[in-house]
Amino acid sequence: MNPKITVALAPMEGVVDPIIREVFSLIGGYDLMFTEFIRVTQNLNPDKVFYKFCPELKNGGKTFYGTPVTVQLLGSDHSAMVDNAAKALELGSHGIDINFGCPAKTVNRHDGGAALLKDPQRVGRLLEELLRQLPCSSGVSAKIRLGFEDTKLLPDLAQILKSLPLKHLTVHARTKLQGYKPPAHWIEIKNYFSGFSYPVFANGDIWSFEDWKKCFQVTECAHFALGRGAFANPALGQQIKLNNPRALSWNEFTESLLPLFYQKSHEYRDHHYALCRLKQWLKFLGRNYTEADVAFSKIKTLKSFAPPADFWNTL
Ligand SMILES: Cc1cc2nc3c(=O)[nH]c(=O)nc-3n(C[C@H](O)[C@H](O)[C@H](O)COP(=O)(O)O)c2cc1C
Structure with a gap:
């Protein structure tokens, strides 16, 4: 453990x-989760937007099985960000996370996501404003990359972030320009984000228990955020927390996880959506399960789908 x-x-x-x-x-092994980013322009989003991204708000801000969920906002307009953050908190979000990492061109063109890393002072001012205006117990966190084009401004950025009373910080150990190209530069997390008074989550390219051990050694962090690696190996959270590389068996997927995932995705939207999501998950799982590759090839050409009850045993 x-x-x-x-x-x-x-x-x-x-x-x-x-x-x-x-x-x-x-499945377990994840202490906290985030919504996909909610875009904030100049207005307050209607409640239905928050509920769409975070239906958990109707369950005290927790998933059905009790994991706290934090709403993530993306934007740069101070007053709109404060209004939207206040609304998410009022509706029950467990804190507010601000996205300073999104590399998408349209987002960056509109002065959001990683674009703000070009000026660390702006990152600091936005976070200060949120900390000043929101109730002090609410918890503001941030998610960053190491910089926009390069890491020239990283010392300034780290200094500014260190001085703020954030709830936590997630550092995706790449610049915007590096995109998702391996490797993630974990050493920069150790170099610039050690000794913070609040938790720093190391993020980027933790695909396996072995990767995690390396990341742990290099960063000396106690907090980790898992993205694609968790999607490809859902037991990764448990493996890390239990210090035990036991993986889920393929039977656990076909007997319960995939049917549950499909049924819930269908209820959430429709068969088309559920099928797209199933293909997406199988593709990722294929990194670790050859059975998932076989299952993917069976359904990849289907456009619509209503799986009979015994379908899952055939995967
Ligand atoms: C398809 C995709 C969508 C993402 N969406 C978000 C997002 O909404 N907000 C965010 O802060 N980061 C987002 N990220 C970045 C991830 O949270 C994470 O920082 C990145 O994938 C590196 O971690 P990983 O190697 O564990 O996947 C996204 C990444 C991917 C691949």
């Missing part, structure tokens, strides 16, 4: 939706 290790399921737009959060919360 690694009692002091915290594992978060990293936010992933189009991947970590409320259904995946519920299924991963059932």
Whole structure:
């Protein structure tokens, strides 16, 4: 058991939706989760937007199995960000996470996500404003990359973040320019984010228990955020927390996890959505389970689908 290790399921737009959060919360090993980012322009989003991204708000801000969920916001307009954060908290979000990592061109063109890393002072001012305006117990966290084009401004950024009373910080150990290209530069987390008074979550390229051990050694962090690695190996959170590399068996997927995931995705939207999500998950699982590759090839050409009850045994 690694009692002091915290594992978060990293936010992933189009991947970590409320259904995946519920299924991963059932699997266990994840202490906290995030919504996909909610775009904030100049207005307050209507309540239905918050409920769409985070139906857990109707359950005290927790998944069905009890994992706290934090709403993530993306934007740069101070007053709109404060209004939207206050609304999410009022509706029951467990804190507010601010996205300073999104590399998407449209987002960056509109002055959101990683674009703010070009000016660390702006990152600091936005967070200060949120900390000043929101109730002090609410908890503001941030998710960053190491910089926009390079790490020139990283010392300034780290200094500013260190001086703020954040709830926690997630560091995706790459610049915006590095995109998702391996490797993640974990050493920069150790170099710049050690000795913070609040938890720093190391993030990027933790695909396996072995990767985690290396990341742990390099960063000396006690907190880890898992994105694609968790999607490809859902037991990764448990493996890290229990210090035991036991994986889920393929039977556990076909007997319960995949049917549950499909049924919930269908209830959430429709068969088309559920089928797309199933293909997406199988593709990721194929990194660790050859059976998932076989299952993917069986369904990849289907456009619509209503699986009979015995379908899952055939995978
Ligand atoms: C498809 C996809 C969507 C993502 N969406 C978000 C998002 O909504 N908010 C965010 O802060 N990061 C987002 N990220 C970044 C991840 O949270 C994470 O920082 C990144 O994938 C590196 O971690 P990993 O190697 O464990 O996946 C996304 C990443 C991917 C691949």
